[in-house]
Amino acid sequence: MTKSKFKNVSVKSTLLASALCLGVVAGATVPTLITGQPAANAEPVQVTAPAQPVDFSNVVKAVKPAVVSVQVKTEIEPQNIQNFSIPGFPEFKDLPKDHPFNRFFRRFGDEDEQGNEDKKRAVPHYAQAQGSGFFISEDGYVVTNHHVVDKGVEFVLVMDDGTKLDADLVGSDEKSDLALLKVKDPDRKFKYVKFADNLPAVGSWVLAVGNPFGLGGTVTAGIISADGRDISAKNYESFIQIDAAVNKGNSGGPTFNLNGEVIGINTAIYSPSGGNVGIAFAIPAGVAKDVINDLQHGGKVKRGWLGVHIQNVTEDIADSLGLADASGAMVTSTDETAPAFKAGVKVGDVILAVDGDEVKNTRELARHIGRADPESDVELTIWREDKEIKLTVHLGTYPEETASSAGGASPQQPAAPAELDEFGMNLQPGDEGLVITSVDPDGPAADKGLSRGDVIQSVGGKQVKSIDDVKNGVEAAKDNGRKTILMRIKTDAGIRFVGLPLKK
Known part of the structure; x- marks a missing residue:
């Protein structure tokens, strides 16, 4: 009988082959067995955990005496009992003088029993509000929110040990929602805290x-x-x-x-x-x-003032102006008394940066200007007529009351409305431009929020007074390869710019 040539194969080799076979079948092999290459050893994220939980007790012990409760007494308007009514019951003013409820209502109302209004016994009514605050100086200055002290007539600070202190309102600023109180006649030094120079990172x-x-x-x-x-x-x-x-x-x-x-x-x-x-x-x-x-140092906050009304730049507006990104703040109106107007800022300009710092939207522009010192100079980077320009503006002081944009559409003129099918609306000449007399609810104009009574003041950066002006602006935009046309619209809410899509 012929002997098998496999007789001398070692048990070790046989077991190895069996293991490889079983490994492939079971899916347990590592990449080396399939590719012949060593596996890549990716390192997982490793974070060193604290040795023990964070203990805040030392911080709390140090700062807690500087924090106070703020109790605010606010005066509210007393209700006029003459306006009091009960469903199904006659009005007070209609009751006969000898009616038993007449004396009751007058007793708690604004008239005496003879009905003399010059003898009103108006008793003030008060409400109590509560908030928090903290000392920022040893002589008793306390920071809190504007909305905590708003309309307050009396202020009491309650310290951590229960001590109550009367305080005066030094000043309050609604825009930042901050207020400053001062302890009346302090007879001691207070433990206080300071503001941090830097904001900790997210996750701190x-x-x-x-x-x-x-x-x-x-x-x-x-x-x-x-x-x-x-x-x-x-x-x-x-x-x-x-x-x-x-x-x-x-x-x-x-x-x-x-x-x-x-x-x-x-x-x-x-x-x-x-x-x-x-x-x-x-x-x-x-x-x-x-x-x-x-x-x-004065009780009021001074902010820089540019003197423009602005809106965000949409994708449509950016395309109509040739801007690469929908970024910046677009000027919708200004006036001859404003610092911006005096520096050469025009309606339709897009403010891209202040002193080299990028402005992405209207809020960022407001922050930059509001934080700037009044009567200081800032450099604006502006997009105008397909290019960037630089303008230096000498800022004013933000006025306490700012006039809002005039609203309302111009009176319609007797001329017959003309249809502008390009955007799905009818227009009629007016004193300040073209009045929209009707809007197709399924058209582009309606899609962009335009409505009857709005006034188109400019198209493609040029003032319009007739339908032909609008059509010429549209054709010029198409000739320049624009996909949208920019229109300046006057509405009841003010002035804004709208980018309307152009038909091919």
Whole structure:
């Protein structure tokens, strides 16, 4: 019998071959067995964890005496009992003089029993509001929110040890929602805190201290969740977002870093229920320092003033102007008294930068100008007629009351409306341009929010007075390869620019 030539194969080799076969079948082989190349050893993210949980007690012990509860007494208008009514019951003024309810209503109303209005016994009515604040000086200056002290007539500060102190309002600024109080006739030195020079990075630990729901002296911890948040149309400053528990009554209280420095002033929460959901907003210390300094030295905040009405640049507007990006703030109106007008800024200009700092939208422009010193010079980078230009503007001081743009459409003229099928609307000549008399609800004009009564003042940067002016502007834009045409529109809400798409 012929002997097998495999007889001398070692058991070790046989087992190895079996292992390889089993490995391939089971899917347990490593890439080396398939490709013949060693596997790439990617390194996972590694973070060194703290040896023990963070202890905030030393920070709290140091800063808590500087934080106060703010109690505000506000006067409310007394209700006129003559306007009081009960469903199904006669009005007070219609009651006979001998009616038993007549004496009752007069007793609690504004007239005496003889009906003499010159003998009114108007008794003031008061309400109590509560918030938080903190000392920034040893002589008793306290920072809080404007909305905490708004309409207040008396102010009481309650310290961490329960001591109550009467205070005066030094100044308040609605735009930044900040206010400054001062202890009346201080007879002691107060422990105070300072503003941080820098904002900690997102993810850093912070502590919020305040007076939630009137409980006083409450400390919560969290992290900075985000920065640069825009949360209010009235306030053009950006905010710090934190996830430390903040509730009603925390307004005006400080948020600290772990060095005991104030990095923000708690001012708002996001809450569908009215309670904490882990999203709170604080005014950055950098903003607060400048505002509080102005309030402390004059009681009012001075801001730079450019004197323009502006709107954001949309994709359509950017395309119609030849801008690469939908960025900047577009000037919709100004007047001859404004610093911008005197420096040569024109309606339709797009402000791209201030002193070399990019301006992405209207809020950023407002921040740059508002933070600038009045009577100082700034350099504007402007997009005009397909190119960038530089203009130097000598800023004014932001007025307390600014006039809004005149609203309303111009009176319609007797000329018959003409149809502009390009955009789905009818136009009629008016004193300030072309009045829109009707809009096709399915047309481009309606899609961009134009409506009956709006006035088209310019097309493609040129003033229009007739339908032919509009048509000529449209043809010129098409000849230049534009996909959209820019129109200046006057509405009841003011003036804005709209980019309408052009038909091929």
